Amino acid sequence: MNDILAQVATNTETSKNVGNTILYETVLSIMDIKSETGLRVLAVNILGRFLLNNDKNIRYVALNTLLRTVHVDTSAVQRHRSTILECLKDPDVSIRKRAMELSFALVNSQNIRTMMKELLSFLEKSDAEFKAHCSSSIVLAAERYSPNKRWHLDTLLKVMVAAGNYVRDDVISSTLQLISESTNQQSYVTLQLFRALSEDHQNRQPLTQVAVWAIGEYGDLLLQASSDDDNNTRPPTEDEVIEVYQKLLWSPQNTVTTKQYALMSLTKLSTRFTNTNKIQQIISSFCSSLHVELQQRGVEFSQLFGKYSHLRPALLERMPPMEVVRQSDTQLNGDISDVEPKTAENSPQHITNSESNALLDLLGGTDGSYDIDIIKPNTHPTPPITNTNNQDLLDLLGLDPLPNAPTTETGNNMGLLIENNNSNLLPIMNNQNSNFLQGDLFNTNTVSERDVPTIIAYNREGLKIVFSLDIVPDSNMLTINVTATNHTLLTMTEFLFQAAVPKTFQIQMLPPSGTVIPPNGHMTQVLKIVNPSKNVLRMRIRLSYVIDGNPMQDQEEVNSFPTDIWD
Structure with missing residues (x-):
């Protein structure tokens, strides 16, 4: 050949x-x-x-x-x-x-400087349809291959200037996080942002938001920036900074969100600057704003200059360095515009009985040896499971009922506490419940876990799926945390993961974290499997997604589960 x-x-x-x-x-x-x-x-x-x-x-x-x-x-x-x-x-x-x-x-570590120069030039001159995707890709490349912090910060600043209002939220969050962790460069980058803000702030809302955030946090460093940081720019005075904020807050071209950033930043400057009277006057002028959000901030922030002035320094102190959350670990670095809200029609879990049977045929389950169970996302608290051997454990953890398991008619608050996110936890938890959660539910002496190996279930065409196994000792329930990682440079959309197990098992699939996997991003999903007979687990999986406009579909049989996980 x-x-x-x-x-x-x-x-x-x-x-x-x-x-x-x-x-x-x-x-x-x-x-x-x-x-x-x-x-x-x-x-x-x-x-x-x-x-x-x-x-x-x-x-x-x-x-x-x-x-x-x-x-x-x-x-x-x-x-x-x-x-x-x-x-x-x-x-x-x-x-x-x-x-x-x-x-x-x-792009790699050897050519990053040359490639970024060309791509930034392309970004500046490109059509609007390219700017959002190009700016996010530059941020990802700079994060991975940047030679040093200052070059990285300069590149992000150039991206926000070149892309203007087409910058996505992931670029804003990445820039704020980088500024927060770059302690030695905070004075330099704040001065650069102030200069960019002074030149043009009307057509670049993301740049304005990042700039006022940095100035609010590091306003004292801005006034003390040395000429060694930038020979072409002298540090501004307090009056010059406040004058820029006046233009920002009173400009009709700036969005309400940008003005919210500016108001919060200006309030923080009252603890960094000595001229607080002018700052207080500007903030008080928003107590009668026509925008409810701005009016609320004007009223609340004004209280910090009067009755609660003694609390102002502590409330407005500088934020600590942000926790490093890289874009590959979150949905933010994805194409946010591609994410559509799930409905009953387009949700991956909305599968009829005929579709389930078709899936069994595709997975080779026509002989009846495999069983598949697709669970729709829950919209109400799940009632506790009854008449099962592990009823007490399931009730305690608030787990969803297993397929075909009988349930009671009453709800369970503990299920709500555990299944929902932390935002739902605080309003319904009093001190007594708090002590119970800390002292009993999460007592490691009561419920202990052991480490179980992970399994690479699938690894083809830039898509890698890893199973992390988790089982509570002396039980017949296994939790599988599925992580699908996109190692390509293209976004995977309409991602759907399905699984089938032998009929001696019972399987429940919880809703996935999303249906869009950006480059170097991932999607997670939880499977709950009950093995009453403690047989060796086998599973068939089916994957479907769209990449670069091309629909992809594949299936795989997973037979590498440890044989001793049920012991």
Whole structure:
């Protein structure tokens, strides 16, 4: 195969389109088989020549193929980096989009400075439809490969300036977190943000929000910024800073959210600056604002200058460094605009009996050996389980009833406390309940857990699914924490995970954390399995998702569960 493909690749005439078609299929064959390194380099070079073709369709095909094969031989694709970057200037929007995605795939620690310079230039001149995705991708690349903190901060600042109002919330949160943890650079970055804020604040709301947050936290450092940090900028005076805040708060172009940021920041400056009278006057002027949110803040913050002035320094002290929560660990670094609210029609858990039977057929369960159970998201507190051997344990933990398990008609407050999030915990928990939760429910002497190995259930096409097993000793219930991680550079949407187990088991699937998995992001879901007979667990899983507009579907049988987990 290697010899044949090499002969076709080197002897095919490219003067006509049919020759290009043969070369294209040859490249696909080379990338699909276990070909030699030299042959793969030859294939990438053919695609590189396609990028120089005058036909835009051939250029698009080349970019699309390079994007799919860049992980096979990244070093070979890197040789064509300059040609790929030139495609960012192509008049065709589809070519620019593919060139942008391929450029981000080529970024590494060696070329980060050069690539970011080109991509920032592209971001500044690009159409509005590119700015949100491009800015978030630059932030991810800078976070992974930045050579130092100052370069990282400068890059984020340039992103907010270039992208303007198209900056997503994940960029804002990443910038605030980075400023918070970069103790040695806080004076420098606050001065840079103030300069950017003074130049233009009307068309860049995200930049304004980040700037006023930093100035509010580090206003004292801003006034003391040394010329060594920036030879071109002197530190401002208190009056100059307050004057900028006046323009921000009274400008009709700024959103209510931006003004909320500014009011909070200005209130904090009252403990960093000495000229508090002017600050108090500005804040008091919002006590009669037409916007309820601004009026509420004006009234509440004004109280800190009067009756509760003794509490102001403690309430407005500087925030500690934020906990490091990288974008790959949260949904924020995803395409927030792609996340749609779930409804009964589009929820992955909304599956009819006929669909369940079809899934059993697909998973090979037509012989009746496998059972599947899809549970819809709960909208009401779940009643406790009765008439089961482990009833007391399930009632204590507030777990949902298992499939076909009989239930009582009354609810259980403990189920509400454990199943819901912490925001639902505080309003209904008094001191007595608090002592009970701390002293009894979470007493490690009462309920203890042991470590159980994790299982890699699936690992193909950039998607990796890991099972973390968790079982309470002396019980027949196993909890599986499913983590699906997207290792590609494209967002996975409409993600659906389904599972089937033998009929001797009972399985319950809780709602997933989401249906969109951004690049380097993940989705989590919890499975609860009861094994009355304590047999060896087997499972069949089915996955479906959409990536780059292409629907993907696969299935896998998981037989690597430990045999001693039920002992």
